[in-house]
Amino acid sequence: MRIRLIVTAMFLGVTVCGVALAVPSGKTLTFSESPMGKVYFDGQVHKDAGVKCMECHNDGMFPKMKQGTVKVTMEDIYAGRLCGVCHNGQRAFAAVGNCGRCHIRD
Ligand code: HEC
Numbered sequence: 388m389r390i391r392l393i394v395t396a397m398f399l400g401v402t403v404c405g406v407a408l409a410v411p412s413g414k415t416l417t418f419s420e421s422p423m424g425k426v427y428f429d430g431q432v433h434k435d436a437g438v439k440c441m442e443c444h445n446d447g448m449f450p451k452m453k454q455g456t457v458k459v460t461m462e463d464i465y466a467g468r469l470c471g472v473c474h475n476g477q478r479a480f481a482a483v484g485n486c487g488r489c490h491i492r493d
Pocket residue numbers: 406409410411412416428430433434438439440441442443444449451452453454455456457
C-alpha cells in the first residue's frame with residue numbers, strides 16, 4: 388500500500404513536470420508526416436507574435452493540449468481552418484507561396 392502511494396506520487400510528479408515542460412511557448416512540436424518536409428511548430432515564435440494559448444486551444448481548433456489529437460491537412464489550412472485561421476495572409480503569412488516557411492526538408 389505504502390509503495391503504491393509512493394509510486395503514485397512519483398507518477399503524478401512526473402506528469403506535472405511533463406506538462407510544465409511541454410508548454411509550447413518554449414517548445415517545438417514536429418509534424419513529420421508530410422511528403423513536403425517536416426513542419427516545426429515553434430511555441431516561442433507564436434508567443435513572441437502575441438498569440439494567446441486560447442486562440443489555438445479552443446473547441447474549433449486544437450481543443451487538447453496534447454500532440455496528435457487533431458489531424459492537420461492542407462485542405463483545412465487553405466480553407467481557413469486550424470493553422471489557416473491565421474496563416475491566410477492577414478494575421479500571418481499565407482500558406483500559398485510560402486510552403487517552405489513551414490515545410491523544412493532536412
Ligand atoms: C498558434 C497556436 C498555438 C498556440 C498559441 C498555443 N498552442 Fe499549444 N499546441 C498547439 C498545437 C497545434 C498543438 C498540438 C495539438 C494536437 O496535435 O492535437 C499544441 C499542443 C500543446 C501541448 C502538448 C504538447 C505535447 O508535447 O504533446 C501543450 C501542453 C500546449 N499546447 C500548451 C500550450 C500553452 C500553455 C500555450 C500558451 C502559452 C499554448 N499551448 C499556445 C498550438 C498552439
